[in-house]
Amino acid sequence: MDAVKTRFAPSPTGHLHVGSARTALFSYLLARRTGGTFLLRIEDTDRARHQEEAVAQIVEDLRWLGLGWDEGVGVGGPAGPYVQSERLTIYRDAVQRLLDAGKAYYAFESAEELDALRAAAEANKQAFRYVRPDPLPSRADADRAAAEGRPVVVRLLCPGQDVTIHDEVFGDVTIPAEQQDDFIIQKADGYPTYHLANVVDDQAMGVTFILRGQEFLGQTWRHKLLREAFGYPEPRYAHLPLILDMQGKKLSKREGSVDVFSFRRAGYLPEAMVNFIALLGWSPGTKEERFTLAELEAQFSVERLGKANAKFDRDKLLAFNTDAIAAASPERLLAAFKDFLSVNPEAPMAGQSDETLRRVLEVTVGFRTFQDVIDKAGFIFLPDEAIAYDEKAVQKVLAKNDGEGWAMLQTLMPVLREAEWSAEALEKLLNGICEQQGIGMGKVAQPIRVAVSGTTISPAIFDTLVLLGREKTLARIDRCLSRHG
RNA sequence: GGCCCCAUCGUCUAGUGGCCUAGGACACCGGGUUUUCAUCCCGGCAACACGGGUUCGAACCCCGUUGGGGUCACCA
Numbered sequence: 001m002d003a004v005k006t007r008f009a010p011s012p013t014g015h016l017h018v019g020s021a022r023t024a025l026f027s028y029l030l031a032r033r034t035g036g037t038f039l040l041r042i043e044d045t046d047r048a049r050h051q052e053e054a055v056a057q058i059v060e061d062l063r064w065l066g067l068g069w070d071e072g073v074g075v076g077g078p079a080g081p082y083v084q085s086e087r088l089t090i091y092r093d094a095v096q097r098l099l100d101a102g103k104a105y106y107a108f109e110s111a112e113e114l115d116a117l118r119a120a121a122e123a124n125k126q127a128f129r130y131v132r133p134d135p136l137p138s139r140a141d142a143d144r145a146a147a148e149g150r151p152v153v154v155r156l157l158c159p160g161q162d163v164t165i166h167d168e169v170f171g172d173v174t175i176p177a178e179q180q181d182d183f184i185i186q187k188a189d190g191y192p193t194y195h196l197a198n199v200v201d202d203q204a205m206g207v208t209f210i211l212r213g214q215e216f217l218g219q220t221w222r223h224k225l226l227r228e229a230f231g232y233p234e235p236r237y238a239h240l241p242l243i244l245d246m247q248g249k250k251l252s253k254r255e256g257s258v259d260v261f262s263f264r265r266a267g268y269l270p271e272a273m274v275n276f277i278a279l280l281g282w283s284p285g286t287k288e289e290r291f292t293l294a295e296l297e298a299q300f301s302v303e304r305l306g307k308a309n310a311k312f313d314r315d316k317l318l319a320f321n322t323d324a325i326a327a328a329s330p331e332r333l334l335a336a337f338k339d340f341l342s343v344n345p346e347a348p349m350a351g352q353s354d355e356t357l358r359r360v361l362e363v364t365v366g367f368r369t370f371q372d373v374i375d376k377a378g379f380i381f382l383p384d385e386a387i388a389y390d391e392k393a394v395q396k397v398l399a400k401n402d403g404e405g406w407a408m409l410q411t412l413m414p415v416l417r418e419a420e421w422s423a424e425a426l427e428k429l430l431n432g433i434c435e436q437q438g439i440g441m442g443k444v445a446q447p448i449r450v451a452v453s454g455t456t457i458s459p460a461i462f463d464t465l466v467l468l469g470r471e472k473t474l475a476r477i478d479r480c481l482s483r484h485g
Numbered sequence: 486g487g488c489c490c491c492a493u494c495g496u497c498u499a500g501u502g503g504c505c506u507a508g509g510a511c512a513c514c515g516g517g518u519u520u521u522c523a524u525c526c527c528g529g530c531a532a533c534a535c536g537g538g539u540u541c542g543a544a545c546c547c548c549g550u551u552g553g554g555g556u557c558a559c560c561a
Contacts, residue, residue: 009561010561011560011561013560013561043561045560045561046559046560046561048560049560049561111558111559114558114559115558118558122486125486125487126486126487127486127487127488127557128557129557151559153559170489170490170491173489173490174489175488175489176488176489178487178488179487179488179489179556179557181557183558184558184559186559187559188559189559191559193558193559193560193561194560194561195561198561213555214490214491214554214555215554215555215556215561216555216556216561217489217490217555217556218488218489218490218555218556218557219556219557239490241490241491241554242554242555244553244554246495246496248553248554249554250554250555276497279497279498279510280497281497283497283498283499284499285499285500286499286509287499287508287509287510288509289497289498289509289510289511290510306498307490307491307492308491308492308498308554309490309491309492309553309554309555310496310497310498311496311497312496312497313495313496313497313511313512315496315511315512316496316497316510316511316512317511318511319510319511319512320510320511322523322524326524326525364523365523365524366522366523366524366525367523367524368523368524372522372523375522376522376523393521397521430520434520440520441520442520442521443520444520445520445521446520446521448520449520449521450521453521455521455522456521456522457521457522457523458521458522459521459522460520460521461520461521462520
């Protein structure tokens with residue numbers, strides 16, 4: 001395929017949603033695959049919804065995923081600015097051109113009047129369509145309405161013909177003329193609507209291939225009509241099937257944890273996220289399932305995009321993450337873990353040295369997310385007083401069989417006090433005790449585990465003790481023993 | 486409700502008329518490794534929504550039904 005120019009154009013309403021992340025990913029991949037360019041534009045034409053931090057959050061999320069852009073916000077380019085609220089005069093000029101050409105006109109209905117018409121249409125079981133006034137209001141009419149305090153908007157004068165969209169995923173889709181009406185292109189506050197700004201910018205910025213969610217497919221007729229009115233050429237379109245939650249509903253922010261930042265905070269690797277998301281609506285056509293970003297850049301193609309909506313299966317994401325962690329080098333893992341801690345500053349091991357962190361990662365091998373590392377080894381870094389004893393663990397491991405666990409701890413105290421403090425030496429020592437008493441390792445390791453962690457979950461016991469240190473180990477066993485009395 | 490779109494295991498999907506007694510992955514179930522929790526290894530269960538056509542032959546083509554989703558804003 002020839003080099004294409006794609007774009008990702010989110011509106012700043014918070015962190016990057018996984019659906020948006022996939023749109024960004026595919027747009028990025030298509031640009032890379034064709035040797036084209038990928039640009040980032042911010043569509044902030046809604047003054048009410050605008051969130052100040054959102055742009056920075058989206059940029060951060062894209063960077064975390066590893067999706068760099070060649071042009072746009074933060075990096076500049078020939079068609080800037082790349083934030084729509086800074087391009088208002090461009091849109092106003094564009095609207096004026098349409099007005100001058102008689103392809104758009106003013107309208108003054110209030111929101112209440114429109115709502116009433118909509119309600120009436122619905123009561124009548126009919127779809128609401130704006131009825132074009134005849135004759136069309138003049139500029140003087142608009143000025144008068146404005147003077148009376150009425151809202152003045154601009155609507156596009158639609159030709160009233162069926163419009164067919166050529167979509168690379170869904171094929172030709174025709175929207176009947178009866179379904180169209182003269183939609184608003186400039187709001188009463190002077191801001192352009194999404195449709196107007198989007199079309200004007202895609203043209204101004206040279207975008208040749210538009211990838212976006214399927215929810216826009218039924219509205220693309222507006223963009224095509226706008227382009228015809230301006231005399232713009234048509235770009236190529238590829239609408240992506242939607243990502244639904246496991247209940248089959250559209251993934252919404254309200255249900256929580258569906259933005260990439262929440263997965264970052266939960267201890268997922270960006271490479272796993274990218275790999276998993278890439279397979280939602282796209283398939284390489286082979287049995288291969290694990291891909292790096294670079295491999296995706298080499299293999300992605302719009303021909304292999306599917307049409308059916310996909311459900312977002314967290315279990316599968318978890319499996320991808322497990323594999324990505326297993327495949328990561330120690331250095332990569334350390335860097336990712338530190339990134340995780342940077343967004344989880346309250347974590348017990350936040351602030352520990354690289355050496356310690358590396359060690360923690362080693363002894364917790366098998367973890368599926370970085371949160372698992374905290375769940376499994378976080379107690380080591382807690383103050384001794386913060387260790388809470390799980391009643392069931394205490395019962396099962398210490399109290400059962402006439403308190404044989406407690407007895408074991410009593411036996412162990414003096415031994416550990418004199419022990420050489422290394423994993424090898426400790427292992428040898430405890431193995432000796434097992435042989436001597438003719439018992440299994442569980443009988444000695446478990447009581448120690450519960451005493452030091454409060455639970456039956458920890459890294460291998462020798463590693464745990466070494467990381468904890470002799471002093472804390474003895475203090476915790478002592479504390480556990482004294483609680484028993 | 487009008488319009489648009491979609492339809493293979495519970496989930497993501499492979500499959501473009503014969504290579505399909507439908508393949509892979511996740512989940513699930515069973516077993517194994519293990520000082521805990523995990524990881525890991527082995528095995529198993531499991532789908533072409535339904536009904537009509539077309540064809541020598543249909544998961545693949547056509548029509549209908551059903552089901553699901555999207556969209557009908559001065560939000561994007």
